[in-house]
Amino acid sequence: MKNYKTLIITVDELWLKGANKDFFSKTLKKNLKRVLKTFHPAKFIYNDEGAKHVVSSELEFTDELIKRLLKTTGLNSIMPALVTDLSLESAKACIVKILPDLPVTAKSFRVTTKRTNKGFKVGSMQTSKELGSIVLQNKPHLKVQMKNADLEIIVSVLQKNIFISYERFFGVGGLPVGTAGSMVTLLSGGIDSPVASFLMAKRGVDQSFVFFHAHPFVGDEVVEKVKRLTTKIKPYVRFCPLHIVPFGAIQQTIAEKCPEGYQTLFFKIYMLKTANALARHLDAKGLITGDALSQVSSQTLDNIACVDQCLPGTTILRPLIGMNKIEISNLAEKIGTYKISIEPHDDACAMLSSKHPVTKGSPETCKQFLTEYPLNEAINECLQQTKRVVINLEEKISELQSYTEVDFNPHL
Amino acid sequence: MIYFDNAASTPCYLEAIKATQKSMLEDSANPSAAHAFAKLSFQKIEQTRALILKTLNATSNYSVLFLSSATEANNQVIGSFESGVDIFYSQADHASITQPLLNCKKPENLKPLPLNPSDCLKSLPISGPAHLVISHINSQTGLIWPAFEAKLEKPHLKVHVDASQSFGKYLIDLKKYPVDSVVLSAHKMGGPKGVAALVVKNDFSLKTLLFGGGHEGGLRSSTLNTPLILGFKSAIEQATKTQNRQFEKLMSLKSHMIKSLKHTIKDVEVLFDNQTTSPYITLLALPKVPSDVLMRFLEQDQIYLSSSSACSSKAQENPLLEVLKIPKDLRKHLLRVSFSYKTNAYEVDLLCEHLTKHYDRLKGLN
Structure with a gap:
């Protein structure tokens, strides 16, 4: 790939948006500019032309940077381009310049013109034809082919310039993070939760992460693992501060008091109750979990129903609910979290849970236990002791102020 | 500490x-x-x-x-x-x-x-x-x-x-x-x-x-x-000045600790108890609670010792435990208590007390 000083960025799903188009496009611009400012070592100009954004700089954009930009949700594709004036003659001169960069392996090509600037009087078909003939003159071994050509040269006729590119890289698409509001995502250190986070980022959800640390039942190694997972998801999810909640004491209390078999289910219910109190404090709209139906005992339909009945009025999104393990694992591979997730780590459940957990929990039993042991003070206390870390774009971890002074009022 | x-x-x-x-x-x-x-x-x-x-x-x-x-x-x-x-x-x-x-x-x-x-x-x-x-x-x-x-x-x-x-x-x-x-x-x-x-x-x-x-x-x-x-x-x-005195002291501290633990924790096992071991080192097995959990609970009381199960599954792979023919189900349950010239009876008593307290509370969980 040849590095160019201009990038054409196309926006995904914008056609669905009607009157909100501007908001979505601007949010994407804001998110991309943050990445560019961090990783591009020179000044750049960013022009938002609605469905197409144009970034140009004195310095070529590197492959690394393009890969990084492609992780920004809401971005459909990036085309590195050469830029020229709004005239057919200029475009002809420009396409000559791109010829030496074309891959030598290509045997066939086509020229596609996308004319969003209707003020440009030469039609798309004619532009393609005339530019194509220049390619043929210079590269006689190439054959014109409309379908499945080895090479597609894209000519974008925009408001001020014509852009010519021959490569197009596709991103994760969806909607820009920050357009759907924010939620709290429960991370466990396993395979599923980072994928759930990614899928919701793809639908525009800003997220805060929460990890329930069963210390002293498990060691601090798992915290490092969760930090590394957070670093991997970070490019998709913008800020995503990570909350490390000391939860061992609450899990111990639950294990001591709860009916046999209900340990894991109750751990989950109290984690969600705690996350919910945190979400209220953060003004988040709800919770995201990595549940997949019937994957483990706490994710059976009955037990999910128990959870929901215990947390009335709480929005819980479960983006993996209908997915198979292999599908989840493949996505985890794609976003780079899989290898970290499968590293073995201590699991408190082994020590604190029943060997035969209930698969058909009774909502009444759960609700009764919650009434008997609301554990509001303990929850408030563990949230106050929560460690908050934030990982910046350059993967540096810094600690945020704690919540020592906050009253979380975890009543449901 | x-x-x-x-x-x-x-x-x-x-x-x-x-x-x-x-x-x-x-x-x-x-x-x-x-x-x-x-x-x-x-x-x-x-x-x-x-x-x-x-x-x-x-x-x-x-x-x-x-x-x-x-x-x-x-x-x-x-x-x-x-x-x-x-x-x-x-x-x-x-x-x-x-x-x-x-x-x-x-x-x-x-x-x-x-x-x-x-x-x-x-x-x-x-x-x-x-x-x-x-x-x-x-x-x-x-x-x-x-x-x-x-x-x-x-x-x-x-x-x-x-x-x-x-x-x-x-x-x-x-x-x-x-x-x-x-x-x-x-x-x-x-x-x-x-x-x-x-x-x-x-x-x-x-x-x-x-x-x-x-x-x-x-x-x-x-x-x-x-x-x-x-x-x-x-x-x-x-x-060398105090070598013999120390040795006697730690011998008696070790047997005091073992006696005391056997009294308060019924299922504690002292490994290699029937062989000659150094008074400075005691290897205990506490069958019902993984030793890394006990280690972290004792850590909260600022008592520090060594556990056999450093992290997750590593303990099972530790060839030493295999070689010593320590039963598989005990391998994650070993605590090593090691003394020095500084160790005294007060510290040993505190260890026994805290270890018993945590073990009693934790053993019933599973």
Whole structure:
């Protein structure tokens, strides 16, 4: 790939948006500019032309940077381009310049013109034809082919310039993070939760992460693992501060008091109750979990129903609910979290849970236990002791102020 | 804070800290330099060598080499063995012995000893050239190996003893038991970290690991670390002064601890209880709670000791536990309590009390 000083960025799903188009496009611009400012070592100009954004700089954009930009949700594709004036003659001169960069392996090509600037009087078909003939003159071994050509040269006729590119890289698409509001995502250190986070980022959800640390039942190694997972998801999810909640004491209390078999289910219910109190404090709209139906005992339909009945009025999104393990694992591979997730780590459940957990929990039993042991003070206390870390774009971890002074009022 | 991980590293004697500090202030010269100022440092180091030899009751046919660690010493000694000669060793020994053997020696020459130290002597060859490489006291189990007796019974054997866990605690007499080489580690007996001594017979053909300025008779190039060596010297003086008294005290503390724990925790197991172990090291098994969990609960009370299950599944893979034939279901449940000259009855009682408290509360959870 040849590095160019201009990038054409196309926006995904914008056609669905009607009157909100501007908001979505601007949010994407804001998110991309943050990445560019961090990783591009020179000044750049960013022009938002609605469905197409144009970034140009004195310095070529590197492959690394393009890969990084492609992780920004809401971005459909990036085309590195050469830029020229709004005239057919200029475009002809420009396409000559791109010829030496074309891959030598290509045997066939086509020229596609996308004319969003209707003020440009030469039609798309004619532009393609005339530019194509220049390619043929210079590269006689190439054959014109409309379908499945080895090479597609894209000519974008925009408001001020014509852009010519021959490569197009596709991103994760969806909607820009920050357009759907924010939620709290429960991370466990396993395979599923980072994928759930990614899928919701793809639908525009800003997220805060929460990890329930069963210390002293498990060691601090798992915290490092969760930090590394957070670093991997970070490019998709913008800020995503990570909350490390000391939860061992609450899990111990639950294990001591709860009916046999209900340990894991109750751990989950109290984690969600705690996350919910945190979400209220953060003004988040709800919770995201990595549940997949019937994957483990706490994710059976009955037990999910128990959870929901215990947390009335709480929005819980479960983006993996209908997915198979292999599908989840493949996505985890794609976003780079899989290898970290499968590293073995201590699991408190082994020590604190029943060997035969209930698969058909009774909502009444759960609700009764919650009434008997609301554990509001303990929850408030563990949230106050929560460690908050934030990982910046350059993967540096810094600690945020704690919540020592906050009253979380975890009543449901 | 109460510290029961002394087998990993022992707190420095205050005197040793002061000696190190004093030397850092005074001994600025490179002890190998030719001027008079350097010779002052050199003399102090020579005095330390003499002290070590005297402490070990070694005759003039031994010399002392200073190195950075017992690991380095074990590597150098094992690296010096002639190839093709059988090497007897314990598979449960410290990694600084087993790893150089497994990595640098031919498998057909490696002869594992029986697990039980009392079967050791009779399994050694009665004639021919052979090596025995062994820790006098195993750092995990506290088991005492007949390392010195082996030389007495089988004088044809070349015997290398790692005395890291016994120097300063046990009497070592090289006149009576003329083993070929002994390693002493400073930080396991109240000296500073980063210095060890290798005591070898003069006719031991030691091979050089570090080439350079030709220090230590060309056997180990590196500027001699005067402050640490003098800290080591001070620790030896302190330890030998009270050695016998300490030994008696820790014997009784150990049996007190075991008795006390057996009384309060019905299912506690003391491993190798029927064999001779060091009073400084006790290996406990608490069947119902993983030892790393107990370790972290005790951590909250500022009591520190060592658990067998460092993280997740690693414990099951620890070859030592396999080699020691410790039952699989106990492998994640081992706690090592190791004492030092500083340990007292109050601390032992607190340990028993807190361990019992946590164990009682946690054992019912599962």
